[in-house]
Amino acid sequence: MKILVTGGLGYIGSHVTTLLLEKSVDVISVDNLENSRIEVLDGIKEITGKQPIFKQLDIRDENALKNLFKDHTDIDGVIHFAAYKAVGESVKQPLRYYHNNIVGLLNLLNSIAKIGIPLIFSSSCTVYGQADKLPIKESASILPAASPYGYSKQVGEQFVKDTCKAHKNFNAILLRYFNPIGAHPSVKIGEQPQGVPQNLVPFLTQTAIGKHPVLKIFGSDYDTPDGTCIRDYIHVMDLAEAHINSLEYLISSKNTSKCETFNVGTGKGVSVLEVIQTFEKVSGKKVPYQFTEPRDGDTVAAFADVEMIEQKIGWKAKYTLEEALKNAWDWEKNH
Ligand code: NAD
Numbered sequence: 001m002k003i004l005v006t007g008g009l010g011y012i013g014s015h016v017t018t019l020l021l022e023k024s025v026d027v028i029s030v031d032n033l034e035n036s037r038i039e040v041l042d043g044i045k046e047i048t049g050k051q052p053i054f055k056q057l058d059i060r061d062e063n064a065l066k067n068l069f070k071d072h073t074d075i076d077g078v079i080h081f082a083a084y085k086a087v088g089e090s091v092k093q094p095l096r097y098y099h100n101n102i103v104g105l106l107n108l109l110n111s112i113a114k115i116g117i118p119l120i121f122s123s124s125c126t127v128y129g130q131a132d133k134l135p136i137k138e139s140a141s142i143l144p145a146a147s148p149y150g151y152s153k154q155v156g157e158q159f160v161k162d163t164c165k166a167h168k169n170f171n172a173i174l175l176r177y178f179n180p181i182g183a184h185p186s187v188k189i190g191e192q193p194q195g196v197p198q199n200l201v202p203f204l205t206q207t208a209i210g211k212h213p214v215l216k217i218f219g220s221d222y223d224t225p226d227g228t229c230i231r232d233y234i235h236v237m238d239l240a241e242a243h244i245n246s247l248e249y250l251i252s253s254k255n256t257s258k259c260e261t262f263n264v265g266t267g268k269g270v271s272v273l274e275v276i277q278t279f280e281k282v283s284g285k286k287v288p289y290q291f292t293e294p295r296d297g298d299t300v301a302a303f304a305d306v307e308m309i310e311q312k313i314g315w316k317a318k319y320t321l322e323e324a325l326k327n328a329w330d331w332e333k334n335h
Pocket residue numbers: 006007008009010011012013030031032033034035036057058059060080081082083084085100104122123124125177178179180
């Protein structure tokens with residue numbers, strides 16, 4: 001089997017690539033290196049003893065993408081990660097975000113839909129906004145997006161669905177990730193945020209190592225047991241495994257409804273304070289923190305209903321929060 005992974009040297013793409021290579025799947029990895037480094041290939045090689053075929057390519061370049069499919073006529077499936085992902089940045093630079101996240105996806109769909117190469121699309125729990133029922137089911141309403149990033153995921157989902165309807169042989173899976181954290185247990189690959197991280201766990205590990213004096217907790221008075229926001233933090237290795245199972249499901253044509261959507265989370269809601277306490281336990285480090293005003297656009301609580309992915313795809317998260325935070329901490333110390 002040969003799989004094309006776009007954004008293959010990024011955080012999630014690199015972890016998925018290791019699992020594919022370990023399963024003896026051939027991987028063509030494309031990335032424009034805008035948010036990743038070529039050295040990630042060395043990490044992948046150290047872990048698996050193998051390397052993907054790598055092409056530095058921008059998926060906004062339609063001709064380059066077409067040529068890739070001309071050169072590789074035996075691609076069995078595509079996992080599409082290449083996109084911009086910083087919510088705050090997307091508010092400041094909406095057109096840049098729409099151009100990359102939308103044009104890239106359109107080019108890809110143009111190359112694969114007619115020839116029926118199946119697709120896994122990276123979506124996000126951000127499409128739900130503040131759901132009124134927890135845990136969140138895939139059937140929950142999609143609320144108006146709080147950011148251009150979120151809107152690019154909602155639109156992207158619709159493009160994929162419409163393309164599935166229009167092309168008889170084209171099937172796809174939309175995976176809505178909750179909050180990916182952690183690193184490969186070997187800590188040879190992990191998350192490499194550019195600049196000051198906006199997400200909780202990289203900011204927490206950077207504070208623990210001394211890069212920031214204090215971790216700000218956004219809000220202390222939410223309607224939750226300890227007053228801080230609740231999220232569903234999923235180990236990136238579990239998330240990667242969910243792609244492998246989804247690919248098997250997709251390629252064995254079990255997805256008879258052509259385009260299916262699955263949440264990928266642990267199903268457990270954890271508060272910001274619980275994340276900090278768990279981190280302190282596994283790292284043995286005290287993390288200085290202070291409560292500040294809530295962050296604009298934050299939802300109070302979001303965690304996944306994972307019944308559908310368990311039943312249909314046979315996937316369930318295995319790693320604990322302790323393991324995820326330990327790997328995140330080891331990664332921070334290691335790189
Ligand atoms: P990442 O930035 O680490 O990886 C994306 C990779 O795509 C990067 O290596 C980047 O260089 C590359 N890329 C971007 N635009 C490209 C283009 N036009 N052509 C070729 N390569 C390009 O991000 P990630 O965390 O691995 O996220 C992967 C996907 O999952 C994204 O689509 C993201 O929106 C989605 N997602 C991520 C999260 C998260 O918290 N990490 C949550 C939900 C959804």
